[in-house]
Amino acid sequence: MTSASSLVTALTEAGTTSSGEATLFWVLAPLMVLGALGLLFSRRTIHVAVSIAGVMVGLAILYVAQEAFFLGFVQIVVYTGAIMMLFLFVLMLVGVDASDSLVETISGQRWIGLLAGLGTGAVLVGIVTRASFAAPVGLEAANTDTNPVGVSRLVFGNYVLALEVVGTLLVTAALGALVLTHRRRLTRKVGQREIAEAKVAQGARLTPLAAPGVYARHNAMDVPALDPYGEPIEESVSRVLRIRGQEAAAEAFALQEDAEERAVPEDEWLTTTEDPDELEGGEQK
Amino acid sequence: MSLTNYLVLSTLLFTIGTMAVLLRRNGIIVFMGVELMLNATNLALVTFSRMHGNLDGQVFAFFVMVVAAAEVVIGLAIIVAIFRTRRSASVDDVNLLRN
Numbered sequence: 001m002t003s004a005s006s007l008v009t010a011l012t013e014a015g016t017t018s019s020g021e022a023t024l025f026w027v028l029a030p031l032m033v034l035g036a037l038g039l040l041f042s043r044r045t046i047h048v049a050v051s052i053a054g055v056m057v058g059l060a061i062l063y064v065a066q067e068a069f070f071l072g073f074v075q076i077v078v079y080t081g082a083i084m085m086l087f088l089f090v091l092m093l094v095g096v097d098a099s100d101s102l103v104e105t106i107s108g109q110r111w112i113g114l115l116a117g118l119g120t121g122a123v124l125v126g127i128v129t130r131a132s133f134a135a136p137v138g139l140e141a142a143n144t145d146t147n148p149v150g151v152s153r154l155v156f157g158n159y160v161l162a163l164e165v166v167g168t169l170l171v172t173a174a175l176g177a178l179v180l181t182h183r184r185r186l187t188r189k190v191g192q193r194e195i196a197e198a199k200v201a202q203g204a205r206l207t208p209l210a211a212p213g214v215y216a217r218h219n220a221m222d223v224p225a226l227d228p229y230g231e232p233i234e235e236s237v238s239r240v241l242r243i244r245g246q247e248a249a250a251e252a253f254a255l256q257e258d259a260e261e262r263a264v265p266e267d268e269w270l271t272t273t274e275d276p277d278e279l280e281g282g283e284q285k
Numbered sequence: 286m287s288l289t290n291y292l293v294l295s296t297l298l299f300t301i302g303t304m305a306v307l308l309r310r311n312g313i314i315v316f317m318g319v320e321l322m323l324n325a326t327n328l329a330l331v332t333f334s335r336m337h338g339n340l341d342g343q344v345f346a347f348f349v350m351v352v353a354a355a356e357v358v359i360g361l362a363i364i365v366a367i368f369r370t371r372r373s374a375s376v377d378d379v380n381l382l383r384n
Contacts, residue, residue: 025286033301059327062291
């Protein structure tokens, strides 16, 4: 892409990479293998998802180092940006603590799986290391018009049919996801009208709940309102305050015929109004 | 450093993904193992593209990514649908045909 990056990523005459790229590889590769091993040994699914996202970022860096600039950025956008985030959303839906069951339904599955996995790895590494490849060409010639231009010439040229098929596949997959996660309604939808009719049939309260009794002398939410007969309405105080036991008695603040029969002693509320600090504390009550 | 090192790293990641599919029981982790295998093959394709000096390998890797995205969408939708009915994401609990 730029001359500096192509200097770093250019192959030498003998077909080996530059020392800078080698350093990058030897730093990244162990980190990526460690992150991938998290897939095998992590107990919690969320840790696995994060470590796999790290492996995918490492892969993107390796793509850019290998002169596949377009793929490197697509890797970041599609894999770490879209796919791993989708995994995290599904983890959120399924529950983060969905842990593995340790019961083996197939006896000896662990050892068979371990053997098969190690065998696959041994075969693949053996093939890759023993195969003799032709001298690497490098991508300087193919990337003369920058890498995205070269890739797009192929995608919209030789592989245009594959591109169309893949586009159809994506649309089908999106539709399939909609169909698979669609939940058919088993009961009738309960709307506003149905709720109202059920309330009337039960004889339940039809009107909104009464507001708490807010008086000039005590403008807090913890005093119940009084109904026309002078009885306190318990439901008017917030349920939280009622459960905590912070509800105040309505009689203390209600207008009463005989001023001397007030439940609040005269001196008590006089002192609270005189002291500003006490007044604030009383308002917060 | 020879380009074979990239291929060895790719096969290591592929092996780890295979073992995750074979050994883990949580459906989501199994699925991430499949994703790791696809990514490992992409690394091999990019390396081969560099070895041969043409961009066809990168185009293949690009198509693999698109198919992987479609696969993830469908797979996770299936996992969510199974979780809704069975309250479990474990692959061992999906024995609907048994009994």
